[in-house]
Amino acid sequence: MTTLATAPQRPADPGTTETTGARVLRALLTQRIALLAVLVVVVVAWFFVLDAGGYLTADYDFDYMSATLINAVPLAMLGLAELLVIVSGRGGIDLSVGAIVSLAGMVFGFTYGLWGWPLWLAILATAGFGALCGALNGFLVAYVGFPALIATLATFYAYKSLAIVVNDQSPISTTPVQELFSISRSVELPLFGQYVPDVPLGLFTFLLPTVVVVWLLVARTTYGRRLYAIGTNDVAARWAGLPVRRTRFAAYTYAGLISGLVAVVTVAQFASARPDAGVTGNGMALPAITIAVLGGVAITGGIGRVAGVVLATLLVVWLNAGILLAFEGNAGAQFQLLALGAVLVFAALLNGVTTRRYGGTR
Secondary structure, eight states, rough: OOOOOOOOOOOHHHHHHOHHHHHHHHHHHHHHHHHHHHHHHHHOOOOEEEETTTSSSOOSHHHHHHHHGGGHHHHHHHHHHHHHHHHHOOOOOOTHHHHHHHHHHHHIIIIISSOOOOHHHHHHHHHHHHHHHHHHIIIIIIIIIHHHHHHHHHHHHHHHHHHHTTTTTTBOOOHHHHHHHGGGGOOTTTTTTGGGGOEHHHHHIHHHHHHHHHHHHHHHHHHHHHHHHHHHHHHHHTTTTHHHHHHHHHHHHHHHHHHHHHHHHHHHHHHHBBBTTSSSSTTHHHHHHHHHTTTTTOOOOSSSHHHHHHHHHHHHHHHHHHHHSSSSHHHHHHHHHHHHEEEEEEHHHHHHHHHHHHHHOO
């Protein structure tokens, strides 16, 4: 009796047996940009529904959303600063960005408001001073070997105190500084501006150039490739001959430079160079870190995209704007803190789950 030999059965491809729901879940978890876009739509739609039902204290409409984008300018810029240092790895983080904003803002107040420097020169000096502060952080972390958390916490206290004592705890509110408020006004977009709400000028003068430059830096230069390499595995990067210390040092320097530019933005928004501009309340560092992590930047380093940070900023800004209208008085500000903490925990859990199940986000 003869038997027919049969070919061994190939195991089914797990991807072919995956249900539609599982594929959608995988896409949302691994494609952080898609997930954030969905969350932005859900949050905005939810507040539109609450507004239509009369549950908010004021109108939540496109005009209101556009006006709140003024808050997105410093948050997104500092979120990009955090992206650079976190992606560099070895526990990279910068707790001092808010204090740099305060101190650099005072420098801008002196140069432009008191000493009468031209605006462009004062902005360059302020950005350069911020880069110098960031370079000190980078030196402590990259060359001395301090943990980033300890180094930037120490410089946070140092920069914060210097900002307070440099002008005897007083803001600088001279006429040139007050007139600078005009650059934070809302403007009508060309061509189709009559059909959409006015948008803050700072989106075009500060945020958009920063987004483009940072994207080019991390996605289209050899420095960007080195940055992701050392963030993923700096030991392997060192054996490959990459300048690990110099690359990490530059990341903190760039973060300081961006913080210097944010100082100019905050001075314009407040029409005053305030010594506590970047550290009052929760400060600017913690919201910036939250936005970076929510945007898909892995706290372990080596992973992060500019588009994720921008979308995360929109989500946080429009969520906070809706919370303010959902409660009367000052209660909304307190619930904003609760929402910020919840968003940070959600982002950290999401990053952990995605890394364990799918190997990280893209």
